[in-house]
Amino acid sequence: MALSSNTGWRILAAEETDKGHLHGGIEIDPEGIKAAVIQVSDADQGAGAKVVFTEEFNVALRRDQDGRFTQEVVKTAARAIQEYHTIIRQQYEVPAQQIYVIGSSDFDASDLEQLAKEVRSNIGAGIAFLSAESEARLNVIGTIPRRYKEGETWFDNRSQSVVIDIGSIKTKGAYQQYRQPLVGAPYYDFVAVEIPTGIANFTDEINRAAGENAGVNKFATSARALSGSFIKAPLRGELKRKPGLEYRKKIYLNGAIVRAMMTLLHPDDRRPLVPLTMEDIDVFHERAVTSPQALLNPNLSRIRSDEIRKEVEKELEAVKISFTTKNLIAGAEILKSIASECNFQEEGKKIFYARFSNMSLISSYLLLRAADAPQP
Helix, strand or coil: CCCCCCCCCCCCCCCHCCHHHHHEEEEEEEEEEEEEEEEEEHHHHHHEEEEEEEEEEECCCCECCCECHHHHCCCCCHHHHHHHHHHHHHHHHHHHHHHEEEEECCCCCCCHHHHHHHHHHHHCEEEECCCCCHHHHHHHHCCCEEEEEECEEEEHHHHHEEEEEEEEEEEEEEEEEEEEECCCCCCEEEEEEEEECHHHHHHHHHHHCCCCCCHHHHHHHHHHHHHHHHHHHHHHHHHHCCCCHHHCEEEEEEHHHHHHHHHHHCCCCCEEEEECCCCHHHHHHHHHHHHHHHHHCCCCCCCHCCCHHHHHHHHHHHHHHHCHHHHHHHHHHHHHHHHHHHCCCCCCCCCEEEHHHHHHHHHHHHHHHHHHCCCC
């Protein structure tokens, strides 16, 4: 159930749906609140699902100097969750028992205890906080297509693929691994990889080293100097324990910095899965550290379709709201460091941007709930 060209995802009008097969969800992660409604057909047979509704509300769930979430952040997030719940319940008529609220593994339940209380008070539902392993499973299911075809033969795609998500406070990886125990039936295991460095906290570290008022050149130099201890060293530790991250031949990239890169470098490429190269990553990094303002203002003249141009302009505005020039440099440094450590340049490796991967977690969670599968 990856959000890719071979899954048949599309937006449906409300009157087209069967309410009994509708499932809705709201996801809370450090970048904000996401909502989705899917329509499942023959879930017990694994026939698949179609998207009815998706939307994101970008509110940064970040802590204050004391490590706590402010009342303003909690209230804003609670209000967004309540509004999405109302849309899902009333506009799309999803039964209340088929609406779920989940929290990213970036949070402990204790982190958002006040938000959980507000959510339960407002909509009568609790927040299910995911473990890193559960999130790995959902990201693999939601991002990586199950199979690929060569000639007339189908092959298992997930056995040779990995997903890497660069977030605001963590960078995560995940892959599926086939296990054959000495006793019992074989099964799939989902391996979670994680380093405690993301765009926001890496930006903070660089600011501390370079100074809050550092110019672009000094900030970029500090970013490069700090990448060894904050990105490469912890990643090498994970690679030793979980080598699949390095040796898998297909890499599916997601996260806000990857979406920003695609919007700024290839705004006219609207494919669900876009092939990338190390050159793309190198060019993005070079422009981010030398001329970030120019990078943030790409030439859109080659886009002839008015509809696509409007979509791109909306995405470009979102990038400008989400990223300062320092965030852009920090994110580009993380992406380039990961590409280097994981040998993206190795012959035979293929890199993809999964356009709809920002909704992979909540969408795959809903599909599993709909199919009554074992839950994370």
